[in-house]
Amino acid sequence: MKKLINDPATVLADSLVGVAAAHPELRVDHENRIVYRGTPTRAGKVAIVSGGGSGHEPLHGGFVGLGMLDAAISGEVFTSPTPDQVEAATKGADGGAGVLHIVKNYTGDVMNFEMAAELSEGVNVETVVTNDDVAVEDSTWTAGRRGVGVTVLLEKIVGAAAEEGLDLQAVAALARRVNDSGRSMGMALTSCTVPAAGKPTFEIPDDMMEMGVGIHGEPGRHRVPMAAASSVAEQLVAPILADLDFTGGPNIVMLNGMGGTPLIELYLMFGEVKKLLDAAGVEVARTLVGNYITSLDMAGCSVTILKADDEILKFWDAPVNTPGLRWGI
């Protein structure tokens, strides 16, 4: 295992020290592994809180800031944060107008956020569970589909809605609508290596790739021979388009890297995806290409398509000022 770390046991804690040092505009609760905005949630604004296992950076800590999250909780690598951690973030972020929990559909996350919501007496909590991954119906760590790339787009969109002053019910309804409108699928060329494990999560031959891989290296749909980028794009896009009709309106399309794939390949993949969407009559109104929801050092990528409308595009275009996404400010 070749990693820039001090000790597998302190990766998360040490990384949060770096986040605090690099971003004095944020506030890091090192004990509870929570990243907050530098200033408390303003009275009357719904607080947007998300979190999960670490190893997916910039998700979620890198999306804290104006126009996106109020707080993000990190569990150990690929491990759900505890109910106590989530409770602390929920109470810490609440500005009196309630808190939206954005939870990726993994059993541990769903359970611990639910317990935290119950523990957070006096705070109104609504929850959206993202489950946009079309690859598998149930998986190693989920009942139902896994929550992946749509989570990034959803955090941006509902973050802007909360900033504009929508109340908790309206923000939660928008969040569920966004989740219902998005689909993703990913693939891996290589495994990731969890620091505490010290070896790759899975073995994969040099001439094979894993289609539909999960963001923790969980098995996908099937292993197939290495193929040209154009074929990889087709194998990712076809299942997404088969699952939901994206024609007839604008869409937001993300080509996401898994952490170990360079940008030159991600742009190349985006070009292939765009050709397929053009051919299918799917309008691409907004794009995002880069590493946004990663799997440590895994090489690979994922495609996310989100049906949009004027409201969703307005919130997408609204100002955002976070380490991972920044525009309009």
Next chain:
Amino acid sequence: MKKLINDPATVLADSLVGVAAAHPELRVDHENRIVYRGTPTRAGKVAIVSGGGSGHEPLHGGFVGLGMLDAAISGEVFTSPTPDQVEAATKGADGGAGVLHIVKNYTGDVMNFEMAAELSEGVNVETVVTNDDVAVEDSTWTAGRRGVGVTVLLEKIVGAAAEEGLDLQAVAALARRVNDSGRSMGMALTSCTVPAAGKPTFEIPDDMMEMGVGIHGEPGRHRVPMAAASSVAEQLVAPILADLDFTGGPNIVMLNGMGGTPLIELYLMFGEVKKLLDAAGVEVARTLVGNYITSLDMAGCSVTILKADDEILKFWDAPVNTPGLRWGI
């Protein structure tokens, strides 16, 4: 070789198709492999033009846009663009107030940009050659020090200066001052793999790392045993601080990823670097953590420190709107 590509021969062309598809606000000259802003350089503004071999993305094409570059020319992977390409970009970007060429110090780049400047009759061209890498005094591809991370910071700073209306001489003088004020050093855990070669550029044992590596996988100062992140940080920071005095004023510090290293490790490394700078009395006024000047899929990182002052910080903070760096807009 596991890469998301169609054919090693078309990686650059295919990737530029993706850049054009993802960024309709930019204009891509596919024949000459030039990325321009969507609108021509406004009359009277100095045009900032850079380029070099591809494989270092987002450098340089990802830094085209308001407040940074007017045009970026891509050579094949790790190969200088030709004089003809650079000439086309120079003439294409000129708005009548002249063009600044920002060239990383590699023999092919320096020669081809120089020839292009001579070929670009009727265009006033000034050139800055960056040479901030303290690792080696001469290298595989250079006489003198290599140009690396400072190039990113310099493109941002002089881009803002040109936007503010400084004339060509003033922009060029600022560029040389920025280059003289910055130092970098990098390291690699793994080699990169050039698509056309199909195998890693160099072999390195599982228990060793290359300190002072170049951004094309050129040899650095020495190979040393794998060590904790705190030790890696010290081995990068000490040679930089030994080369230039960074005390007594504000500095901009970049912790850059080589392309295959995930953000959780880059932040962890930044935390270690910050501790060393604090101990050395080096003030960190601005920070940048992420993949900005990469080496394809190489795992590793580099540190860049730039002595700043009020003028440099003003230009650093000024609005920028590019795929790779965006704020204030």
